[in-house]
Amino acid sequence: MKTAWIVNGVVMVAMVLGLWLGTKGMVGAAVHRLDHPDEAGVARAAAPVLTQAEQAYCTEGLKTVLRNVLTKCGLIGGGRKGCQPKELRNAAQIDDREFNALFAPLAKRGGVILFDPTKSELDAGSKAMIDKLWADQRGASWFFVVARASPDGKTEENEKYSHERANSVLFHLEDRFKDPDIEKKVGLLWLGEEFAQLGTDFCDWDRSRPDVACHRESEFAGMPKREAAKALAQQNKDMNRSAVISWIDCRL
Amino acid sequence: MRKLTYVFYVLAAAGALLGLWYSSVSTLDHTRHLDRQEHGMNCSLAPGFGEVSLLAGGQEGCKTALLSPYSSFWRDRHWGGVPYSLLAMGLFAFALALSVWGLAGGKGHRLAPATFLLLSGLAAATASAVFFSISVSKLHTICTTCAGTYLSSAILLIAAALAFLTGRSDRKNEAEPEAGGTTLLSLGVLAVEMGIATFLPVLVYLSTVPDYTKYVDPCGAGAGASAGTCVCEKLASSEGAGVVTGGAAGGPEAIMVIDPLCPQCEALHRRLGESVLGKTLSYKYFLLPLDAECLDWLLKDSMHPGSCLLSKSLICAGGQAEEMLSWMYDNLEELRKDGIGKQFDAMRQKVVAKFPGVKECIDLPDTKKKIWDSMQRFGIPNKIRIETPQLFVNGKRMCVEDTDLGLEFALARLLGK
Known part of the structure; x- marks a missing residue:
């Protein structure tokens, strides 16, 4: 009987030792690895993060101008929205041609909202275009509205129309989308007749009134000079009673 | 002791040895994950103790069982909980030792060893029946x-x-039968031995595992540079995150970054649904479809084609969004096949057939805009990683390493419990 209990003791001690060491070994190995994470774990810690879009056209030059416009026109840092023509001249610090060239890469992203002479009301086509382009935000943070007026009529009145056209776009966006952050997103510029009139380069852009013809300068070549000049002048008037709208895919 | 009894003892020893082997492998599979990394499983009827590659097939059943709340207990108190297989290890080890003792001493026919061998078998078989029924039913x-x-x-x-x-x-038939007092003493000793054997692995386990609080809460006071690969990430604000919401109304806020076609999201969503603490949370789902249709400025190729369409559907679902999300995850394989095969019309038809109310809304320009708005208002300001799933509890990002086995423990710590 005594022998049997000695055997029992030996067997049980062996079992206890086995269980003790086995469990300790399994857990200990994992705990060691826990404090010495492998390289895969370190790599996982450096995953990319969500950022705003940054397209190839976002050159430092463009960003500087946009930043100036946004800062001086009240978008960055809150407060007043919009820029008047005189302020814009100082904010952009570039000439008309350079200013328009900044928007050239947005031809497929933006659109031109056209207005009737001496009017600032949006028609159905304009509203549809604004809705479509506004909805296509993707990774952009800033929505620019650059309103204009044609050079016919008085300068002061044209500036007023330009201002009202920019506001029409903003008010439509506010009514339609009820976005509480809209003022942080929309940059309004209203240009009078004296700054950065749209040229025929903008014929490539989608227009809210596709029936309004827009021809590149080369297309006027076959016409008699006088007729061509008249047609071009009319086209310039039509195209500048407008607001150019687009999201800007740049990180500022 | 007759020859036949010897034979049955040898058979019992073989069963106990096998049980010890399998339960040790199960325990090893569990403890291997205590380093909070991904590991393969030894999921086989002839398992080894080495680590099997995650790419090897046939591991799903064991992985499902391991990650389910039924593989361990005290999950809110210890990272990963205490595996039930430790108890099995102890019980089988005791049965093996008892068999060896019975065979070596030739006294296995005596009442005490025979009774405790039977008790061991009964306990093991009862536990097996319970776990088998959980496997089948749950x-x-x-x-x-x-x-x-x-x-x-x-x-x-x-x-x-x-x-x-x-x-x-x-x-x-014994010539010298065992005295009653000796039998009682034997029964008592074996009861103690059985208790020690069964619970010893649990005690050793508990004394060896460290406190994981510093690992699961890298924003916490105790976290230091040695707290693993996970870094502290806090939300500046949860504004804009919850285009789709769900969970327990009024519960602590959790923000889950999901892609409707991401299998890991489905798994985490399911685990949270099974988790005791997960059920108490109020969820805001931040939709991050890893699909170039919705994320074209960051992704050249879609990781989950079609997830943009499904995200739009979720936005359109309104109050049915959580039901729709569960349906998407229940039908994930089918929807993923549609996505990979660019069968977006088929995918849309399935969604609309189940939730007809979203038909007109899916393609409205405003719908996709809501996804982008959410990214602009929540995702970009909070520098949300382009990976799914992610879980934020109390404004703190749960380490990805804690979203499976350590989920309950991490939830408890992040909730301050």
Whole structure:
């Protein structure tokens, strides 16, 4: 009987030792690895993060101008929205041609909202275009509205129309989308007749009134000079009673 | 002790040895994950102790069982909980030691060893029956290694029962029967030994595992530079995150970054649904479809084609969004096939057939804009990683390493419980 209990003791001690060491070994190995994470774990810690879009056209030059416009026109840092023509001249610090060239890469992203002479009301086509382009935000943070007026009529009145056209776009966006952050997103510029009139380069852009013809300068070549000049002048008037709208895919 | 009793004891020892083997492998599979990294499983009827590659097939059942709340207990108190397989290890080790003792001393037919061998078999078989029924009814899969344990338990129980029956006639025919007092003493000693053996692995385990608080809460006071790969990430604000919401109304806020076609998101969503603490949370789902249609400025190729369409559907679902999300995850394989095969119309038809109310809304320009708005208002300001799933509780990002086995523990710590 005594022998049997000695055997029992030996067997049980062996079992206890086995269980003790086995469990300790399994857990200990994992705990060691826990404090010495492998390289895969370190790599996982450096995953990319969500950022705003940054397209190839976002050159430092463009960003500087946009930043100036946004800062001086009240978008960055809150407060007043919009820029008047005189302020814009100082904010952009570039000439008309350079200013328009900044928007050239947005031809497929933006659109031109056209207005009737001496009017600032949006028609159905304009509203549809604004809705479509506004909805296509993707990774952009800033929505620019650059309103204009044609050079016919008085300068002061044209500036007023330009201002009202920019506001029409903003008010439509506010009514339609009820976005509480809209003022942080929309940059309004209203240009009078004296700054950065749209040229025929903008014929490539989608227009809210596709029936309004827009021809590149080369297309006027076959016409008699006088007729061509008249047609071009009319086209310039039509195209500048407008607001150019687009999201800007740049990180500022 | 008769030859037949010897044979049954040998059989019982074999069953106990097998059970010890399988339960040790299950324990090793569990403890291997205590380093909070991804690991393969030894999911086989002939498992080894080495680590099997994650790419090897046939591991799903064991992985499902391991990650389910049924593989361990005290998950809110210890990272990953305490695996039930530790108890099995102890019980089978005791049965093996008892068998070896019975065979070596030739006294296996005596009442005490025969009774405790039978008790061991009964305990193992009962536990196996319970876990088998959980596998079938709750997990809908069988873990092969666990099946090995069930089989071992059956062998042990049958052999122990037969040894007990044959031992009874051995005891009757014994020339010098054991005195009643000695039998009682033997029963008492074996009861103590059985208790020690069964609970010793649990005690050793508890004394060896460290406090994981510093690992799961890298923003917490105790976290230092040695707290693993996870870094502290806090939300500046949860504004804009919850285009789609769900969970317990009024519960602590959790923000889950999801892609409707991401299998890991489905798994985390399911685990949170099973988790005791997960059920108490109020969820805001931040939709991050890894699909170039919705994320074209960051992704050249879609990781989950079609997830933009499904995200738009979720936005359109309104109050039915959580029901729709569960439906998407229930039908994930089918929807993923549609996405990979660019069968977006088929995908849309399935969604609309189940939720007709979203038909007109899916393609409205405003719908996709809501996804982008959410990214602009929540995702970009909070520098949300382009990976899914992610879980933020109390404004703190749960380490990805804690979203499976350590989920309950991490939830408890992030909730300050």
